[in-house]
Amino acid sequence: MRPGPLFRRVVNRSCPTVISNRTFQSSSLRSGNQRTTVTPYYDGNDFVRDRSQLIPRSLYHQPEHWTDEPEYPEIVPPRKTRAFVNYERHKEAEKVAAMPTVKEKMAHFAFGPPLVNPLKVYIARQAKLDIRRWYQIFQPYEIEGFPVKYDALPFYKHITRTAVVADQLPADYYAYIEEAELNDIVDKVRQTVINAILAEGRYYSKNLDQIPVEERVVVVQAQNVIDALVRAVNLAVGKDFPHLREMQQDTDTRCAAFWKRGGFLHDAQLKRRIYDKASGELMLQYIEEDNIFRNFRHELPLPEVLPRESCVPSAATEQAEGRQVGYNPTIYGFRPEKSIPHWIPGHWFGDPCEFSTLSLDVPKAWTRQLSGQDEAQAFESLACNAIMASFGRIVAQAMYLGFTFLNELSYPIVTQSIMTNGRDWMFATYQANTIALWKPDEENPFNNMCWLTQPVKLFDRVEGSEVIGFNDEVLRLFIKQYLKAPVTSTNSNLRPYIEKTERSYWKNEHSQTPFYHRPTRRDGKPRQPFKPEI
Amino acid sequence: MATKTYPLWKPGGPQLRIFLPDFYMKLVRPARAIPPNMAHFKIDMKMSKIDVKNYLTKIYNVPVKEVRTHIKKGMLIRHPAGHKVEEPDQKYAFVTMEKNVEFHFPNLFPDVVRQALEKEEEGFSDALNKMRLDKSQKWHRSGAPTWFSV
Structure with a gap:
């Protein structure tokens, strides 16, 4: 012995x-x-x-x-089971959480572990090729906000795990400002906006003389009306709301986000991949087609609308109506495209203001797409766009804060979106409680929530130098959202998975890295080759 | 819709004439799960989205909301001579109907029909086996019919 x-x-x-x-x-x-x-x-x-x-x-x-004490090895669950998928994801999540910078996290998902044929990797190395560039293996479904297909709202709700509260914004959330004060601000702002409409309004009709005055449609340049509105509100009440001075604003920002969503229906074409077999999981890449016209950002996040646990599950409403969700994106016209996963919230990582409070979007497809649709259908299309724009921006923003689809949010993130074509305005408030959507719905206790209004008309028509049917309700809703202040301070760590926040304005770096997806050069020269510095 | 140009009617010509569309549409079972208000068709290569919509609404009164078409490339198959040939391409259409419409692809082979088919197939296979047996037993009369004997 x-x-x-x-x-x-x-x-x-x-x-x-x-x-x-x-x-x-x-x-x-x-x-x-x-x-x-x-x-x-x-x-x-x-x-x-x-x-x-x-x-x-x-x-x-x-x-x-x-x-003296036995040290047992790790118990690995049997392969090709759901437990093994969870185990691997857990290991990967730990690995990503330990990475100190955002850049490393993004590179991990963009270039990740080699999943291609090792022989191909060997050949590519011999030929000195960038393997990820020439054998792009990721084929996420490319999701767009517009054009929206008929009856696509259940699909958008499923891929973002969102419950929609239609026809209203959360009343308690915007009770911070009194009605009398609000009316005062509206009175100060109204004339500026009317002047902007009169200055910018144009008739785009060949036979204008034959159309009766009531039916003539004025098209305004929405960007200029927004500018006038923001400037007027800043002048009127800028001194009373100090957070307006601390905010940054961007113009014409891009937006893109990548995530994985489980819970799609079993598909015979996916049976060879065990992740898909286990959970019906797909990769999704959202790319905003029209640049977001204006985006306001602050150092601190907006307060939460509802406690995280009390948000309604999105699937509950669908199942109550007897409708099934989880159809493949190809059913709605989205195709898998070869691309590198990338996240673009509109600012560089390490920026002091990383929480988007309000964004104003002017979708080009509004008039073109919605002209032939009835009211209910147009509302659905716009709702899809609002959900996707808000969720996509939050996912990208969360990536820059250190949260990924493996490392769940530690606090809810709230953002507000406005969509307009100058005359019609639609307002949305979005609270993201979860971005770990690869999990089956039973295992994920959190749901996202979106509050939406119907499209409201700012004015009815223009006759000569007079704006007919001007609607103060639009101004009231805008001011409520624009003046909503972020939290004053937080005890919790806003970036728990990042050790150092680096800020880099290197010109070369941003043009070289392919996961920023900068537009290609116009002079026809190839992009500079990618040299990883990590 | 018709691509043919028919001769102009003149007095004395036939009065009744049926104009049939030149196109065909075939309802097929979809490979993926699709919503109940959607249907999948194989369609003629010359048909456009507008043609599909007109075909279904004007002839069958289907409340069509949206049509999406795509062309699937024909597969490469090996010719017995050794070279490869490409099968012809095929156009497909996904037709979305109104929300309240519910359509499920019919079960073309219910149990009764399937049993009859199986029985028929069994009969065929029995006959085939019998023929092979006869052939092996009467190998010395190869090429002659089995009933032919001295």
């Missing part, structure tokens, strides 16, 4: 004591020009499967390989 501790410690191949001892011994012997013999390994067991567990006979009795 062997004296001392009874349980042998599990030794890895990379155990420093064993490796260093061996190398030292062998190299010293070789330098003496003697014939060496490999040290025989002995484990005390002749029937070993994992040879990495073996240690040299000379080290077998050393005390560091023995413990």
Whole structure:
């Protein structure tokens, strides 16, 4: 019987004591020009499967390989099961969470572990090709906000796990401003907006004289009306609301986000991939087609609308109506496109103001797409666009804060979106509680929520130098959203998965990295080659 | 819709004439799960989205909301001579109807029909086996019919 501790410690191949001892011994012997013999390994067991567990006979009795308490190895669940998928995701999540910078996290998902044929990797290395560039293996479904297909709202609700509260904004959330004060501001602002409409309004009709005055449609340049409105509100009440001075605003920003969504219906074409087989999981890449016209950002997040746990599950409403969700995106006209996963919230990472409070979008397709649709259908299309724009921006923004689809949000993120074509305005408030959508819905306790208004008309028509049917309600809703202040301070850590926030304005860096998806050069020259610096 | 140009009617010509569309549409079972207000068709290569909509609304009164078409490339198949040939391309259409419409692809082979078919197939296979047996037993009369004997 062997004296001392009874349980042998599990030794890895990379155990420093064993490796260093061996190398030292062998190299010293070789330098003496003697014939060496490999040290025989002995484990005390002749029937070993994992040879990495073996240690040299000379080290077998050393005390560091023995413990009083047994140390069991990790239990890996059987492969091709849901448990194994969860286990692998958990390991990957730990790995990503330990990465100190956003850049590394993005690079992990963009270039990740090699999943292609090793022979191809070898050939590409020999030819000095960038393997990810030439053999692009990711084929996420490219999702757009517009054009929206008929009856696509259940699909958009499913891919973002969102419950929609239609025809209203949360009343308690916007009760911070009193009605009298609101009316005062509206009175100060109204004339500026009317002037902007009169200055910008144009008739686009060839036979204008034959159309009666009531039916003539004025098209205004929405961007200029928005500018006038924002400027007027800033002038009127800028001194009373200090957070307006702390905000940053962007113009014409791009927006893109990548995430994985489980819960799609089982598909015979996907049966070879175990992740898909286990959970019906697909990769989705949202790309905003029209640049977001104006985006306001602040250092601190907006307060939450509802507690995180009390949001209504999105699937509940669909199932109550007896409708099934989880159809493949190809059914709604989206195709898998070869692209590198990328996240673009509209600012560089490390920016001091990383929480988007309000964005104003002027979708070009508004008039073109919605002209032939009835009211209910047009509302659905706009709702899809509002959900997708808000969720996409939050996912990209969360990535820059260190949260990924593997590392769940530790606090809800709220944002507000406005869509307009100058005359019709639609307002949305979105609270994201979860971005880990790859999980099955039963395992994820959180749901996202979106409050929406119907499209409201700012004015009816223009007659001469007079705006007919001007609607103060639009101004009231805009002012409520624009003046909503972020939280004053937080006790919690807003970036728990980032150690250092780096801020880089290198020109070369941003043009080189392919996961920013900068537009291609117009002079026809190829883009500069990608040189990873990580 | 018709691509043919028919001769102008003149007095004395046939009065009744049926104009049939030159196109065909075939309802097929979709490969993926699709919503109940959607249907999948194989259609003629010359048909446009507007043609599909007109075909379904004017002839069958289907409340069509949206049509999407795509062309699937024909597969490469190996010719017995050794070279490869490409099968012809095929155009498909996904037709979305109004929300309240519910359509499920019919079960073309219910149990009764399937049983009859299986029975028929069994009969065929029995006959085939019998023929092979006869052939092996009467190998010396190869090429002659089995009923032919001295």
